[in-house]
Amino acid sequence: MSNPSLLILPGDGIGPEVMAEVRRIIDWYGDKRGISFDVSEDLVGGAAYDAHGTPLTDETMEKAQSVDAVLLGAVGGPKYDVLDFSVKPERGLLRLRKEMDLYANLRPAQCFDALADFSSLKKDVVAGLDIMIVRELTSGIYFGEPRGIIEEGNERVGINTQRYTESEIDRVARSAFDLAMKRGKKLCSMEKANVMESGILWREVVTEVGKDYPEVELSHMYADAGAMQLCRWPKQFDVIVTDNLFGDLLSDAAAMLTGSLGMLPSASLGAPMENGRPKAMYEPVHGSAPDIAGQSKANPIACVLSFAMALRYSFDMGAEADRLESAVSKVLADGVRTADLLGEEGVSPVSTSGMGDAILAALDASL
Numbered sequence: 001m002s003n004p005s006l007l008i009l010p011g012d013g014i015g016p017e018v019m020a021e022v023r024r025i026i027d028w029y030g031d032k033r034g035i036s037f038d039v040s041e042d043l044v045g046g047a048a049y050d051a052h053g054t055p056l057t058d059e060t061m062e063k064a065q066s067v068d069a070v071l072l073g074a075v076g077g078p079k080y081d082v083l084d085f086s087v088k089p090e091r092g093l094l095r096l097r098k099e100m101d102l103y104a105n106l107r108p109a110q111c112f113d114a115l116a117d118f119s120s121l122k123k124d125v126v127a128g129l130d131i132m133i134v135r136e137l138t139s140g141i142y143f144g145e146p147r148g149i150i151e152e153g154n155e156r157v158g159i160n161t162q163r164y165t166e167s168e169i170d171r172v173a174r175s176a177f178d179l180a181m182k183r184g185k186k187l188c189s190m191e192k193a194n195v196m197e198s199g200i201l202w203r204e205v206v207t208e209v210g211k212d213y214p215e216v217e218l219s220h221m222y223a224d225a226g227a228m229q230l231c232r233w234p235k236q237f238d239v240i241v242t243d244n245l246f247g248d249l250l251s252d253a254a255a256m257l258t259g260s261l262g263m264l265p266s267a268s269l270g271a272p273m274e275n276g277r278p279k280a281m282y283e284p285v286h287g288s289a290p291d292i293a294g295q296s297k298a299n300p301i302a303c304v305l306s307f308a309m310a311l312r313y314s315f316d317m318g319a320e321a322d323r324l325e326s327a328v329s330k331v332l333a334d335g336v337r338t339a340d341l342l343g344e345e346g347v348s349p350v351s352t353s354g355m356g357d358a359i360l361a362a363l364d365a366s367l
């Protein structure tokens, strides 16, 4: 069988810095675990614009379509703010998401014990938290027609339309149920079926899909109540599935329960390919952080954890994903901190590669 294939797109700013640490971890898996990946690397965002005059070439797009998973660093930077909208670095990212049709956005909210004090919530509410929000990413109110600002009588009216087809709900629900099967087998679907017809249909379709997953315990919650429960006792959830708008809000709120932007991974999944793996792109939630780029200060953990998600969700290597996440957890428990995680007195920060060294040492210790 051929090796799993990965396209790495480091991008701009701290993107290449954090990705360099992931490359070392990928090499570690080859050397120490005999797990080899066919890795290719290419340009995206401002780096691609500088080289080719476009934030994503057709060749790179084709490569992204042909690999098992794409791993992206970050794009953007002040240098590119003056560019025309059509060639801004973010357009490269949007083109990847659109053409790969990545409709399920996975945002974990995971709290490492050692960082529980970073949360704005009480330590016992967040310590050990590990939930996953699945947000529908390519439909709903951000895309529905009609939309616009129109004149009506002597005033203007702003219009957006929430619209979901059964098949759009069905496919994201299946992604969420598949994830629940790989995790705690518990799924909560959130909508507003009390006041929105799209919510009624959402609930019906998710319930129907649930019949194909009898092992998963399915519950439903109104999204506003869900927001309250997320703040009150987030550990009651395992996987949450919701639409584009509610998911946008709920996933940002849930992610911030757990502390620094430098810690947050994400994945966007699409339809299964011929080999059964979903189309997939993994990336840290943070941007290119121009304020610290080039200074070896960036925290590589968000990008490292994005690779752990790839191991789990694209390559079915759950035990290896556990190994990598445990290594990160151990390093944090040992007090190793990049500058963004400082809080305790008397701790001096490690550099980006210093954090990479510590994670590699913890991986060695796991053997």
Ligand code: NAD
Residues within 6 Å of the ligand: 014, 018, 073, 074, 075, 076, 077, 078, 090, 093, 261, 262, 263, 283, 284, 285, 286, 287, 288, 289, 290, 291, 292, 297, 298, 299, 300, 302, 340
């Ligand atoms: P940002 O996420 O780049 O930075 C926000 C703050 O968090 C900064 O102070 C930064 O230093 C800090 N930070 C972020 N990641 C960090 C890490 N790994 N380690 C330590 N500190 C970290 O957001 P921004 O400043 O609003 O945007 C900067 C650029 O990134 C813009 O051009 C924006 O368009 C782009 N952006 C890209 C993405 C993406 O590629 N997915 C996402 C958001 C923003």
